[in-house]
Amino acid sequence: MSEQDPALEAQEPGKQRAHLDTLAIRAGGLRTPFLEHSEALFPTVSFVHESAEMAARRFAGEEPGYIYSRFTNPTVDMFEQRLAALEGGEAAIATATGMAAISALAMAVCKTGDHIVTSGSVFGSTLNVFGPQVMGKFGVDTTVVQGTSLDAWRAAITPRTRLVFLETPSNPTAEVFDIAAIAEMTRSVGALFAVDNCFCTPILQRPLELGADCVIHSASKHLDGQGRVMGGAIVGSRALCKETVYNFLRTTGASMAPFNAWVILKGLETLPIRMRAHSENALALATWLAEQPKVARVNYSFLPSHAAHALARRQQSGGGAVLSFEVKGDRAAAWRVIDATRTMSITGNLGDVKTTITHPASTTHSRMTPEARARAGIHDTLIRVAVGLEAQEDLREDLARGLDLI
Ligand SMILES: Cc1ncc(COP(=O)(O)O)c(C=O)c1O
Known part of the structure; x- marks a missing residue:
């Protein structure tokens, strides 16, 4: 060799x-x-x-x-x-x-x-x-x-x-x-x-x-x-x-x-090009979500409103694929948004070119006690999206469909 x-x-x-x-x-x-x-x-x-x-x-x-x-x-x-x-x-x-x-x-x-x-x-x-x-x-x-x-x-x-x-x-x-x-x-x-x-x-x-x-x-x-x-x-x-x-x-x-x-x-071999595209798509989706009247809060480190935005900018060159947001309402409202998606996959995995959506409180973080979840900010109204590389417009439309229902 x-x-x-x-x-x-x-x-x-x-x-x-x-x-x-x-x-x-x-x-x-x-x-x-x-x-x-x-x-x-x-x-x-x-x-x-x-x-x-x-x-x-x-x-x-x-x-x-x-x-x-x-x-x-x-x-x-x-x-x-x-x-x-x-x-x-x-x-x-x-x-x-x-x-x-x-x-x-x-x-x-x-x-x-x-x-x-x-x-x-x-x-x-x-x-x-x-x-x-x-x-x-x-x-x-x-x-x-x-x-x-x-x-x-x-x-x-x-x-x-x-x-x-x-x-x-x-x-x-x-x-x-x-x-x-x-x-x-x-x-x-x-x-x-x-x-x-x-x-x-x-x-x-x-x-x-x-x-x-x-x-x-x-x-x-x-x-x-x-x-x-x-x-x-x-x-x-x-x-x-x-x-x-x-x-x-x-x-x-x-x-x-x-x-x-x-x-x-x-x-x-494609990691650099993918990570930049994931970050671009996620920032666009986070920015759009933050403007939606049915959305109470968006968590994404590259949004200027994030509490540690300056630190994130110092140690990261992009926000990455994963964002989360809280809808106004209750768990049923969050599930309605998830169930209305057609492009995103309802699955707990992340880091895929396919966008995934999940309800952490009832899936990935369901084994935590309700008190521990509350301390960690994982409320029933929280939805996590690991943004993939599909077209931004399709991803927005996918979430808008559910937000219109609540
Ligand atoms: C941040 C992080 N670290 C480690 C792991 C564990 O990786 P694996 O599922 O490959 O064992 C996961 C899995 O979801 C993860 O999200």
């Missing part, structure tokens, strides 16, 4: 980095002796050694080479290298799903007696992993911070804290967290700061440049971008990805399948 595409030379130390649009297409291109143009898919469980001696050397780590696809695989390597280049990290490690990335990080980094700090508005399954169901069983306790107040984060982070984890902008209410400030607090106690960058992707937000130690992805979202395959990844230092997490993952087994890596790798 040849090492990498010439475009990547721009990544060598001292040379100027290639543009993100170029890295998305060219980084991590390993070419076989057949000189294929499109990246090769290696659907193989194991790799052959030329001799018993070579096998022994490879198993001992004395010679590079592939052994078994639970450990490493060339297609998965290409995906990891491309994502690492986009996030500006030294390395990446791919996982079977986004949740596999989050649980592998927590398990690999924390030990009994350690402490995690996270936000009350991270993805529900993430809260479950950090809570009594998983990490709590191993003697790791978690403080959940509600809201974005830096004082609350400062109070929660202690010398025992090993991992600080958040998502920004949050789902579904688009709270924006100050990555640089929380990175500083985390550094002061020597903990690891991880940002789930699913909603923005490296095209709109680069947490490592703002001081985070690692970035988490559910590759099932925008990285694939068409809702086809599951995947996840961690990006950060070589020691974190290729030693700490790799040693955990190669044994426990939630590695990424080569086919999924290939689909997502090809998805990355």
Whole structure:
């Protein structure tokens, strides 16, 4: 296999980095002796050694080479290298799903007696992993911070804290967290700061440049971008990805399948163009929604009316695909708007070229107590839209139909 595409030379130390649009297409291109143009898919469980001696050397780590696809695989390597280049990290490690990335990080980094700090508005399954169901069983306790107040984060982070984890902008209410400030607090106690960058992707937000130690992805979202395959990844230092997490993952087994890596790798090629188009469509829809008399409130970080708009503009280059809004009325009114759509898909997923619409209080956030939902601003009248790439007029018409009924 040849090492990498010439475009990547721009990544060598001292040379100027290639543009993100170029890295998305060219980084991590390993070419076989057949000189294929499109990246090769290696659907193989194991790799052959030329001799018993070579096998022994490879198993001992004395010679590079592939052994078994639970450990490493060339297609998965290409995906990891491309994502690492986009996030500006030294390395990446791919996982079977986004949740596999989050649980592998927590398990690999924390030990009994350690402490995690996270936000009350991270993805529900993430809260479950950090809570009594998983990490709590191993003697790791978690403080959940509600809201974005830096004082609350400062109070929660202690010398025992090993991992600080958040998502920004949050789902579904688009709270924006100050990555640089929380990175500083985390550094002061020597903990690891991880940002789930699913909603923005490296095209709109680069947490490592703002001081985070690692970035988490559910590759099932925008990285694939068409809702086809599951995947996840961690990006950060070589020691974190290729030693700490790799040693955990190669044994426990939630590695990424080569086919999924290939689909997502090809998805990355259109990520820059898609993320800009998602953001443009979402901002147009959010602006229109904010003008509608039946809409009480719109949550979207790139709307000038958003409470943290200035911070969002500083750390993001676009608002991303996800917005939420509250209708005037009750849950029945929100459901009427959802049921009246013809173009949008009623489904909980996001990060797809197809627009999706959901009622968080009765679906994705239904397991929270009503009090916790109220604290998080997830009211019965709230609707979340993950804006896809259909024509703006069709999306407006789809929501206008339902708004006219309430
Ligand atoms: C922000 C965020 N992080 C992580 C995940 C988990 O990803 P996966 O479903 O790939 O395990 C999700 C899934 O919806 C998510 O929205």
